[in-house]
Amino acid sequence: xxxxxxxxxxxxxxxxxxxxxxxxxxxxxxxxxxxxxxxxxxxxxxxxxxxxxxxxxxxxxxxxxxxxxxxxxxxxxxxxxxxxxxxxxxxxxxxxxxxxxxxxxxxxxxxxxxxxxxxxxxxxxxxxxxxxxxxxxxxxxxxxxxxxxxxxxxxxxxxxxxxxxxxxxxxxxxxxxxxxxxxxxxxxxxxxxxxxxxxxxxxxxxxxxxxxxxxxxxxxxxxxxxx
Amino acid sequence: xxxxxxxxxxxxxxxxxxxxxxxxxxxxxxxxxxxxxxxxxxxxxxxxxxxxxxxxxxxxxxxxxxxxxxxxxxxxxxxxxxxxxxxxxxxxxxxxxxxxxxxxxxxxxxxxxxxxxxxxxxxxxxxxxxxxxxxxxxxxxxxxxxxxxxxxxxxxxxxxxxxxxxxxxxxxxxxxxxxxxxxxxxxxxxxxxxxxxxxxxxxxxxxxxxxxxxxxxxxxxxxxxxx
DNA sequence: TCAAAAGTGTTCTGCTTACACCCATGA
DNA sequence: TCATGGGTGTAAGCAGAACACTTTTGA
Numbered sequence: 067x068x069x070x071x072x073x074x075x076x077x078x079x080x081x082x083x084x085x086x087x088x089x090x091x092x093x094x095x096x097x098x099x100x101x102x103x104x105x106x107x108x109x110x111x112x113x114x115x116x117x118x119x120x121x122x123x124x125x126x127x128x129x130x131x132x133x134x135x136x137x138x139x140x141x142x143x144x145x146x147x148x149x150x151x152x153x154x155x156x157x158x159x160x161x162x163x164x165x166x167x168x169x170x171x172x173x174x175x176x177x178x179x180x181x182x183x184x185x186x187x188x189x190x191x192x193x194x195x196x197x198x199x200x201x202x203x204x205x206x207x208x209x210x211x212x213x214x215x216x217x218x219x220x221x222x223x224x225x226x227x228x229x230x231x232x233x234x235x236x237x238x239x240x241x242x243x244x245x246x247x248x249x250x251x252x253x254x255x256x257x258x259x260x261x262x263x264x265x266x267x268x269x270x271x272x273x274x275x276x277x278x279x280x281x282x283x284x285x286x287x288x289x290x291x292x293x
Numbered sequence: 294x295x296x297x298x299x300x301x302x303x304x305x306x307x308x309x310x311x312x313x314x315x316x317x318x319x320x321x322x323x324x325x326x327x328x329x330x331x332x333x334x335x336x337x338x339x340x341x342x343x344x345x346x347x348x349x350x351x352x353x354x355x356x357x358x359x360x361x362x363x364x365x366x367x368x369x370x371x372x373x374x375x376x377x378x379x380x381x382x383x384x385x386x387x388x389x390x391x392x393x394x395x396x397x398x399x400x401x402x403x404x405x406x407x408x409x410x411x412x413x414x415x416x417x418x419x420x421x422x423x424x425x426x427x428x429x430x431x432x433x434x435x436x437x438x439x440x441x442x443x444x445x446x447x448x449x450x451x452x453x454x455x456x457x458x459x460x461x462x463x464x465x466x467x468x469x470x471x472x473x474x475x476x477x478x479x480x481x482x483x484x485x486x487x488x489x490x491x492x493x494x495x496x497x498x499x500x501x502x503x504x505x506x507x508x509x510x511x512x513x514x515x516x517x518x519x520x
Numbered sequence: 521t522c523a524a525a526a527g528t529g530t531t532c533t534g535c536t537t538a539c540a541c542c543c544a545t546g547a
Numbered sequence: 548t549c550a551t552g553g554g555t556g557t558a559a560g561c562a563g564a565a566c567a568c569t570t571t572t573g574a
Contacts, residue, residue, distance in 0.1 A: 071341040071349070072299035075380075075391060112380070114298040114389050121382035121389040122298070151378040151393050153302075153339070155348035162341050162348040164302060164391075166378050219450075238526070256563065258527070263562090281525040282571040465553070483537065485554070490535090508551045509544045 073153070073162040077128040078109030078206070080213040081137065081170040083177035084230050088193035089246040091210060092136065092180070093202075095188040100159050101203030105192070107210070108136040109165065129168040136189065137172070137180045145171040145229035149216050150209075157205045165204075169213045171229035221247045225269070228289040234273040236284035237261050261287070300380070300389040304355040305336030305433070307396040307440040308364065310404035311457050315420035316473040318437060319363065319407070320429075322415040327386050328430030332419070334437070335363040336392065356395040363416065364399070364407045372398040372456035376443045377436075384432045392431075396440045398456035441474075448474045452496070455516040461500040463511035464488050488514070 081092035093105040110132050115122035123131070125148065130141045146168055153164040172180075177191065194214065199207065220226050221244060228235075230243045241257045264270045271290050276283040308319035320332040337359050342349035350358070352375065357368045373395055380391040399407075404418065421441065426434065447453050448471060455462075457470045468484045491497045498517050503510040 070301060070338045071344055073302055073339065073341050073344065073349075074297060075300055075302065111297045112300065114300050115382070117298055117300065117389045118387075122300075124382060125378065125380040125391075148377065150375065151352065153352040153393070155342070155351060160345075162344045164352075164393075166380070166391075223446075236526090253564070253566085254526080255528075255566080259562090279525070279572085281523080281573065282527080284526060463553090480536095480538075481553075482539080482555075486535090506545090506552075508546065509553045511553060 071162075073164045074158075075112045075114075076109050076163055076165045077112055077125065077132055078107045078152075078165045078167050078209060079129060079132055079136065079170050080107060080167065080210055081133070081172060082194075082213075082217075082230070083172040083191065084174045084243055084246055085177060085191055085193070087242050087246060088195060089214075090177075090191040090193045091197075093190060093192050094136070095190075096203055104203040105201055105206075106203040107167075107206045108132060108189075110135070112166070125166055129166075129170075133170050139172065139176060139180070143173070143176055145226065150212050152205060152209055154205065165209065167209050167213065169217065171226065173230060173232050175232045217247055218249075225289065234275070234286040234288045236277045236279075236286060238279075238284055239277075240287075298389075300391045301385075302339045302341075303336050303390055303392045304339055304352065304359055305334045305379075305392045305394050305436060306356060306359055306363065307334060307394065307437055308360070308399060309396060309421075309440075309444075309457070310399040310418065311401045311470055311473055312404065312418055312420070314469050314473060315422060316441075317404075317418040317420045318424075320417060320419050321363070322417075323430055331430040332428055332433075333430040334394075334433045335359060335416075337362070339393070352393055356393075356397075360397050366399065366403060366407070370400070370403055372396075372453065377439050379432060379436055381432065392436065394436050394440065396444065398453065400457060400459050402459045444474050445476075452516065461502070461513040461515045463504045463506075463513060465506075465511055466504075467514075 083090055092108060094108050096102055096104055096106050110128070112125065112128050113122045126146070129146055129148070133144060133146060134140060148166060148168050151164060151166045155162065157163065194210065197207075202210070217226065227240060227243045227247070231239050237258055238254070240261065241252050241254065244252050244257070261270065265272070265287070268290060270287045273286040273288040275286050277286055310317055319335060321335050323329055323331055323333050337355070339352065339355045340349045353373070356373055356375070360371060360373060361367060375393060375395050378391060378393045382389065384390065421437065424434075424437075429437070444453065454467060454470045454474070458466050464485055465481070467488065468479050468481065471479050471484070488497065492499070492514070495517060497514045500513040500515040502513050504513055
């Protein structure tokens with residue numbers, strides 16, 4: 067068998083949550099070159115072991131490890147899903163690097179507890195709408211945009227949205243998620259009817275209690291993962 | 294910067310076409326261990342250059358190169374799209390290998406011209422419905438299934454289906470593509486109405502001539518890629 | 521008592537589904 | 548002339564868009 071030059075392989079995370087109605091991404095400020103001082107997606111290199119006896123960790127495991135390191139959150143609380151791999155030559159000036167990209171959807175109640183400054187690096191939530199071109203390191207702007215595009219595709223046809231609301235949530239809270247992901251307001255009446263159908267279909271169920279809001283309290287619902 | 298052990302990176306292709314109404318995948322018989330004699334998806338290692346000055350080829354370029362080597366077809370005639378990356382430790386017993394997977398959709402008229410036996414290896418089209426568990430090497434069964442699932446998701450919301458019919462095609466031919474991808478027959482009347490809407494929306498247009506069939510000749514249409 | 525936001529109702533429109541049926545052609 | 552399969556018609560029902568309206572609360 068021929069020997070081949072090998073690329074370095076990283077796993078990068080697009081960690082998203084909803085803060086004050088704005089879809090926000092977790093970014094770290096780079097403390098070293100290249101792109102020193104710029105914001106970047108959290109990530110790290112895949113552990114490969116010696117490659118023969120020990121072939122190292124799975125891609126999903128690497129993503130889960132990075133997520134834990136960066137946020138303290140485990141996969142049981144977060145939707146973590148691979149969406150694409152980026153490998154353009156030159157995307158990292160130091161060497162050939164492939165990034166296997168994952169998005170992680172964090173419930174807003176957990177997002178608030180994320181320790182700001184996990185790995186000694188400066189960590190912050192930034193609303194994606196506020197990001198200007200050129201502020202992200204590497205090709206991370208591309209990676210983020212692909213993640214957002216994929217979410218827009220899937221939000222209507224998967225249970226993705228329920229990963230961005232607390233375990234029990236109100237219809238307006240869920241509506242805020244759809245509005246943020248799709249980038250356009252959702253009609254309250256029509257949205258309510260859609261949710262009603264989800265309840266009839268057994269996807270959602272009513273949860274006890276109500277949520278106190280600035281005005282009229284809203285009923286609570288929860289996602290029925292089982293049965 | 295720390296030095297990391299690196300995985301080998303391959304690009305594997307799920308090359309699909311429609312032969313006699315059956316969705317079929319191009320497979321090669323392996324001539325060497327591991328999995329000698331088993332069928333496998335065509336693929337090859339990513340060219341990385343020296344990794345510093347020359348960082349090698351893009352992922353898409355590697356996929357296009359493999360496609361050309363295996364089928365003689367170029368990207369201008371084929372829809373080639375990355376869909377996932379597979380990296381489970383142990384998926385290749387020799388060493389840690391990541392496979393960046395692409396699907397390639399080939400028009401049936403071109404598929405018939407694919408030289409059977411490209412790289413001296415035995416190459417053949419196999420209907421995916423006829424594949425039994427355990428006949429594919431590595432985790433290629435998984436890769437194929439993920440490709441098919443992705444196609445089923447996208448066939449209704451993208452122009453993917455037009456990559457599987459000849460440049461000018463009849464409505465029944467297009468219907469056969471949808472039936473094969475979705476795995477269930479499509480109602481002729483309803484399907485025709487859907488196509489009619491696509492024509493009204495300017496996605497398709499009538500093409501000159503008719504296709505002679507076993508019975509009544511069918512009108513021809515083509516995809517309007519531009520304007 | 522007023523504004524804000526939860527929650528309800530209504531109408532129109534268009535797509536989907538299911539299925540019956542007509543028609544042109546090759547054998 | 549008959550079977551095949553291309554092509555047309557129709558009616559029921561559901562889903563989405565738009566929007567007016569009522570209700571309940573905090574300030």
